[in-house]
Amino acid sequence: MNATAPLPPLSLMDPDRPVTPRDLERLRQRLGLNIRDFQWVFGIRMDKWSQMLKKMDEPVSDPSIAIWARMLSTYPELCPTPPEPTPDEMYDTITALPQYKDLPHRVFAAMFGRDATSAHRWLQQGQQAGPVARRLFVGLQTLIKMKKGEAVEAWQEQVSIEARARNLPNVWQEGLWGQRGTKDDE
Numbered sequence: 001m002n003a004t005a006p007l008p009p010l011s012l013m014d015p016d017r018p019v020t021p022r023d024l025e026r027l028r029q030r031l032g033l034n035i036r037d038f039q040w041v042f043g044i045r046m047d048k049w050s051q052m053l054k055k056m057d058e059p060v061s062d063p064s065i066a067i068w069a070r071m072l073s074t075y076p077e078l079c080p081t082p083p084e085p086t087p088d089e090m091y092d093t094i095t096a097l098p099q100y101k102d103l104p105h106r107v108f109a110a111m112f113g114r115d116a117t118s119a120h121r122w123l124q125q126g127q128q129a130g131p132v133a134r135r136l137f138v139g140l141q142t143l144i145k146m147k148k149g150e151a152v153e154a155w156q157e158q159v160s161i162e163a164r165a166r167n168l169p170n171v172w173q174e175g176l177w178g179q180r181g182t183k184d185d186e
Contacts, residue, residue, distance in 0.1 A: 025053075
């Protein structure tokens with residue numbers, strides 16, 4: 001072996017025993033996936049996952065699942081569903097771009113189709129965003145990695161198009177997508 005060749009990453013799973021549902025659950029947490037995304041990544045239906053969880057320390061019966069789990073444990077970058085950033089992480093990603101360093105919270109919420117009160121709950125009260133907003137976080141985070149600062153402008157352009165189509169010309173100033181006093185779907 002070449003002394004300068006990088007060593008392969010190490011798996012979190014014990015090589016001396018079969019993969020168990022307990023290993024899968026630890027992997028799910030390590031990858032930062034919710035259960036629905038985890039099931040999609042592994043092609044596991046909810047009923048099958050529920051049955052597996054009843055036998056946490058027994059070997060996974062499907063070797064394909066076990067092999068994929070070992071691969072993702074060793075090479076998490078292979079996971080087709082990236083972890084979802086928290087609202088704070090998403091806000092920090094955007095405000096790290098110089099032209100957005102003073103991004104108002106109401107604008108942040110509007111970027112994800114939510115009213116300003118959502119930004120307050122997310123950023124001031126530490127509440128988690130709903131599943132649709134979290135998917136949008138992943139989308140914008142990915143776009144920023146690809147296009148940097150122009151990604152936010154492209155995103156805001158699409159938000160503006162939807163706001164105009166809904167006859168909401170002041171969504172950026174007011175931070176409102178619905179009628180005043182209504183709670184949006186988190």
